[in-house]
Amino acid sequence: MLSMQNVSMVYRTETVETHALRDFSLEVGEGEFVSVTGPSGSGKTTFLNIAGLLEEFSSGTYKLDGKDTSSLGDTERSRLRNEKIGFIFQSFNLIPELDIFDNVDVPLRYRGFNAAERKERIERVIDMVGLGSRMKHLPSQLSGGQQQRVAIARALAGEPRFLLADEPTGNLDSEMAESVMQLLEEINAKGTTIIMVTHEPKLAGRAKRNIFVRDGRLSSVEPQLQVAVGG
Amino acid sequence: MDIGPIWRALLRNKSSFLLIALQIAATMALMVNAIAIIQERSRLMARPSGIDEENIFYIDSSSFDKDLEYQAMVAEDLDLIRAFPGIVNAMLTNSFPLRDGGWSQALQTEPGEGIDGTGTAIYFADEHGIETFGVDLIAGRNFATTEIVWADPEGAPDWPESAIVTRAMAAEMYPDITPEQAVGKVAYIEQDQPVTIIGIVDRMQAPWKSWAGVERSMLVPMKRGQSFARYVIRAKPGYRDEVMPQLERLLAERDTGRIIDSPGTITEARRMAYLEDSAMIKLLVFIVSLLTAITSLGIVGLASFSVAKRTKQIGTRRALGATRPSILRHFQLENFLISSIGVVSGAILAVALNMWMVQTFDLTPIAWYIIPVSMLVLWMVGQLAVYGPARRASLVSPAIATRSV
Amino acid sequence: MFRYYLKLGLLSIRRNPILSTLMVAAIATGIGACMTIVNIDYVMSGNPIPHRSDVLYHVQVDSWDPHEAAEEPDLPPVQVTYRDGTALLAAKKARRQVLSYRSSRVIQPEEAGQLPFEVSSRSTSADFFSMFDIPFLFGSGWDVDSDESLEYVVVINKEINERLFAGVNSVGRSIVMNGDHYRITGVLDMWDPTPKFYDVNNQSFGDAEEAYFPFSVSIANELSSDGNTNCWKPVDEGGFDAFLYSECIWMQFWVELHGADEKQDYMDFLNAYVETQKALGRFPRPMNNRLSNVMEWMDSQDVVADDVQVLLGLAVLFLVVCLLNTIGLLLAKIMRRSGDIALRRALGASRRAVFSQYIVEAGIIGFGGGVLGIAMTWLGLQGIKGLYGDFDFVTKLVTMDWLMIFAAIGLALISALGAAVYPTWRACGIQPASQLNTL
Ligand SMILES: Nc1ncnc2c1ncn2[C@@H]1O[C@H](COP(=O)(O)OP(=O)(O)OP(=O)(O)O)[C@@H](O)[C@H]1O
């Protein structure tokens, strides 16, 4: 369960205040596949960052699995991120000097699993994304789609309950995008809750629930139409 | 904790981390050898001369008057000096410890030519010698007034029949007996002139601080000279600096047919004798500190670069669940690995450099413990240097992961 | 194009002011430390008399103890006895020969009000001045006849002349030393060989003596040496004469020889002389005579202090660390901009262009370090002067000549370019496509 009540987020710089989220309220249930769309700068990434405990917000309440997150310290937030949340980034964010195996290993290390368990998990998820033969490759030796599959494997290795993806297909061609999308659908089918930000109406449409963000608010307007207008 | 991936990542970036490791290695080699030299010099400087250094000074008198009555002049000078308030005692001699100039001679246990002798410094002294130098007579007796002889001032002296030697001299000549037992032994100077050892002093260095036999010296009951006189004078504690110029004036005014050199103290003689060593110590301390500073600044610089370059990956790690302390630890561990390579190769380099220096410059080899101590120091320097950048890394926001390009 | 690279370089340096300062400072301290010690070593091992060092030979004959060499391993004594010195001098087998020793005397000014004072002096044979090519302000030395006829003549240096005669030409006037009148034949101009090669066993970097007079006169006055005197055999009784006749060494003997033939002839003469002495029962050791020219003599006597050589080794290591430091930082800086470089390459910059750009940037840093390094060297020398200042001679060691200044600049440039080459080469190796994939 992920639940936000009147969450607001204000970025302050010397000259301007940007209200990235205003009175944002949303509930995402167990096993949902939610797509988030909206115009550029509307606050989608901000929402995802707050949901993923990457950023602290200005006001409102955010409960993850019934636990109020606003009172948590950095260490506790890190632990929650590590255990419950998996991230997939638009630009993959693989660590260039680590090979595929060590990249997937990163969250498991912070989790404190023993070596045997880590190895077992890493091999399982890398096989799952179809890169079993590339274990010792560096990120720079893979194509974009392959890199994103590694990133997904990394997000899944710790068996998180929530998978947050910020435009996971934004840097991929449609064929690659399709294979990544299929992977996400498979994962969702196994029970992982997925929240995915995307600009592609076609992909957004494949989610079980679509939400639309505009000017930092959940918009009640029909998403399909708005997407067409916002283009 | 996560040595494996950090190590493998380092291996993919060999050149930059090898440069730091090399730098640490060279720093270590220099540090170890500098410390070895500093230790050696400090040890030399710490050796006591055996005499009452704080209170002794000397005055040199050079007469140019051709009709000089030398022995009378000396007797009158000494009477005046000894009667002066604040003075413990005084005498005519040729040299004193730390002066770096004096008389040496060999003593042999058997008379005859071609027999190995034991080199010793010679100090001319009289019955006031023990008190004037402030040395400890640990066995035997002092010279009697009747034993003191005036020697031929030009040629070789006719050596007196008795002498007082240091404990080290006695031990070198008679290794099998105690110093007390050496009293009464007859040794031979100039191959065949017999000298009876009548007393042993605990310690009194020869004038040459770099001589291997520096602890070996001998007092002989003899006065010698014809125009030049060196008086060694011992003042009561606290009086030295006051009476020194007064005595200088007194002697200068008493007789115009001579030049009184400005008097000097043993404290000053010690400073001059060890000036090279103390300067070397200061130089080396300066060089080592400067070098350590440069190396640690280098580590700070490189770590800052590496943090800046890896901001996004740090953000990603944070997003994947790394806590702030684990990011801090990551960079500290990385530095520890680099330092380890540095200090281990540094230890090898240090030993090699030391072997070369021992061979070329006759230095004493390094004490083994300097190596682990220096390793520890450099490890700590590395950890301290990397702390700032590592802390900055730990403060990178996890939101960087989604924000940066 | 160079101006463009210069601009880019300066820009990049200004973007990282602290780091650039660190790099410049590292090179500067490295060069400063190194050149300070190199300078001292250079002065110490310098040639004190370059135009004559090949024709001046120090003479050693082995008159020492049959049971023990004078110096390990099996070297003859470093000085000569009075007997041998005077015999070799009288033989006149070389073009010129000088027998001398160091002593001190008291000058008694005749003018009222001036106090007597002590001067360092050298008792020497007449050839000293011509053989060592000593400059005179007024007058000259004395001739060989004066040596033989025990004439009371003296040569004083410029400072004594200032002190006694206010700097005017004092040739022909007389001074009183230890009660005797000496006639001045000459006044020396500034003369201060470094090291004091003609007597390295008594303070190799000390000042040249202040007054010079015939050694025969000093001997007649029983003036003994101030320097080292070593004896292996007991001296017989009989005062100064017995001492002169002894096996004690305390005088220095030099000869002037031109070319290998003259040297060989003189060596033959020395050997023949030693044979005659052996016949008299002296010289119990095997024949072991030496002729060393000035630089050979300086080398064999280890004129350069061990401490200086140890420091030189450490200073070189110090420079290496400083350079590694700079290389590391430059490399990090360049690697951090690898995206930038790849982009430039993709936009059409050739490998050469990238090389030029970065070598210019590194060159600026190196040049800055070099210039600052020369200043640091000066500071370092002042520091040495402060530390060792109580040794009067140290001022001679801490002066920098032009050669050393150029050497410092050269070392700075070489170090800077050395530090620049590897990072620049790595920059050139960055492929245009390499960065596009991983961003
Ligand atoms: N760190 C920040 N400081 C100041 N303003 C910020 C910051 N991060 C985001 N913003 C602003 O907050 C608003 C919301 O940004 P956000 O990244 O959430 O948009 P987005 O919906 O993800 O847009 P896009 O579709 O282009 O990724 C924008 O106006 C953005 O400029």
Ligand SMILES: [Mg+2]
């Ligand atoms: Mg966004």
